[in-house]
Amino acid sequence: MSSQLIYNIGMLVTPEGNEARRGADQGRLKVLENAWIYLENGSIVACGDRNQPMTFGEKYDAGGRLVTPGLVDAHTHLIFGGWRQNELAMKIRNVPYLDILAAGGGILSTVKATHAATEEELANKAGRALDEMLSFGTTTCEAKSGYGLNKKEELKQLKVIKALNKNHPMDVVPTFMGAHALPPEFKENREGYLKLLCEEMIPAVAKQKLAKFCDVFCETGVFTAEESRRILQAGLDNGLIPKIHADEIDPIGGSQLAGEIGAISAEHLIVCPDAGIESMAQGGTIACLLPATSFYLNSTYAPARKMIEAGVPVAMASDFNPGSCPCLNLQLVMNLGCLKYRLTPEEVLTAVTLNGAAAIGMADRVGSIEAGKQGDLVIWDAPDLNYLCYRLGSNLVHAVVKKGNFYRGN
Numbered sequence: 001m002s003s004q005l006i007y008n009i010g011m012l013v014t015p016e017g018n019e020a021r022r023g024a025d026q027g028r029l030k031v032l033e034n035a036w037i038y039l040e041n042g043s044i045v046a047c048g049d050r051n052q053p054m055t056f057g058e059k060y061d062a063g064g065r066l067v068t069p070g071l072v073d074a075h076t077h078l079i080f081g082g083w084r085q086n087e088l089a090m091k092i093r094n095v096p097y098l099d100i101l102a103a104g105g106g107i108l109s110t111v112k113a114t115h116a117a118t119e120e121e122l123a124n125k126a127g128r129a130l131d132e133m134l135s136f137g138t139t140t141c142e143a144k145s146g147y148g149l150n151k152k153e154e155l156k157q158l159k160v161i162k163a164l165n166k167n168h169p170m171d172v173v174p175t176f177m178g179a180h181a182l183p184p185e186f187k188e189n190r191e192g193y194l195k196l197l198c199e200e201m202i203p204a205v206a207k208q209k210l211a212k213f214c215d216v217f218c219e220t221g222v223f224t225a226e227e228s229r230r231i232l233q234a235g236l237d238n239g240l241i242p243k244i245h246a247d248e249i250d251p252i253g254g255s256q257l258a259g260e261i262g263a264i265s266a267e268h269l270i271v272c273p274d275a276g277i278e279s280m281a282q283g284g285t286i287a288c289l290l291p292a293t294s295f296y297l298n299s300t301y302a303p304a305r306k307m308i309e310a311g312v313p314v315a316m317a318s319d320f321n322p323g324s325c326p327c328l329n330l331q332l333v334m335n336l337g338c339l340k341y342r343l344t345p346e347e348v349l350t351a352v353t354l355n356g357a358a359a360i361g362m363a364d365r366v367g368s369i370e371a372g373k374q375g376d377l378v379i380w381d382a383p384d385l386n387y388l389c390y391r392l393g394s395n396l397v398h399a400v401v402k403k404g405n406f407y408r409g410n
């Protein structure tokens with residue numbers, strides 16, 4: 001048995017519990033000064049402050065620094081070939097995201113590049129992205145398929161996720177997103193692709209246990225709310241939990257559907273109407289907000305405060321993808337949560353730890369520093385949480401601890 005004691009923690013800050021925190025609870029954290037954490041075999045056994053001294057285990061001096069739970073990135077499109085730097089010039093000329101897609105670019109250009117890559121190439125590339133995420137303090141992430149758009153290629157992406165989860169220290173939680181765009185060969189046959197998704201792809205993914213969630217891009221020119229309902233219902237019928245990209249560009253009913261169908265999370269919600277917030281509150285859906293995408297698309301920001309006031313738990317994630325947000329850094333997402341959503345640092349920390357974990361069904365294992373959870377922590381070059389949320393553009397990681405193993409940041 002291995003035992004470790006991380007001591008001389010200037011400030012330990014964590015949300016508490018095994019489920020998403022909502023309303024005023026989102027901003028309620030446990031704070032211990034002069035604290036320690038005791039780990040056995042990579043799991044947290046106890047933590048305390050100077051009033052409860054602890055002396056055994058292999059010792060690690062945190063040097064008076066801030067310690068939080070490892071960050072959880074609950075929304076990424078991790079597996080893809082190529083990049084889309086050619087779209088930057090169009091963005092600068094204000095060509096809309098959906099126009100690039102409608103012209104056969106955007107997602108569809110990444111689909112071509114992903115088809116052209118082998119499993120090994122995709123795994124190597126995504127593995128480097130995971131290394132970078134870990135260096136920024138992320139210890140658990142979600143990863144979507146969605147650049148295959150046919151059975152063989154979607155399964156290829158999901159197999160890469162499975163291999164990464166096995167071979168990389170990061171916990172990687174898989175989501176099937178075959179409903180990311182209509183493939184060009186089905187342009188005149190939407191029904192044909194919906195049938196393929198619901199009757200062949202989803203059952204195959206479920207049978208091979210390659211995904212835990214089923215996601216759909218509910219958006220103008222992509223999938224309607226009714227089509228999204230059909231796809232998510234087929235997922236449910238096969239044991240896949242629904243997620244939905246909703247209200248990113250146009251409010252076409254995605255957030256209302258999320259609450260109605262009992263989606264675990266709804267993503268983006270940049271232009272979420274009040275009726276959508278109400279429906280998510282009723283249905284117990286977590287709002288997974290992606291502020292770096294708003295920044296990158298030069299759009300507005302999701303009504304995060306309204307959601308918290310309505311009792312909808314707010315998570316925040318990177319949305320890492322080659323088009324609308326080529327960003328792996330959750331520290332930047334935390335800055336934007338404070339400065340653009342006007343959330344407090346306490347609400348922001350919950351959003352990128354426990355609520356992110358809950359959005360991917362991992363809140364019983366990660367997302368807080370408590371006895372029984374995995375030893376996933378970040379030791380920050382910061383004295384307190386305010387400092388972490390206030391500095392901009394640096395990597396403040398001193399060390400990342402994943403299941404008790406130490407990885408250095410800068």
Ligand code: IZC
Nearest residue numbers: 077107217321322323324
């Ligand atoms: O590749 O553009 N929004 N899907 C929905 C994306 C962005 C990813 C992409």
Ligand code: ZN
Nearest residue numbers: 075077245319
């Ligand atoms: Zn996305």
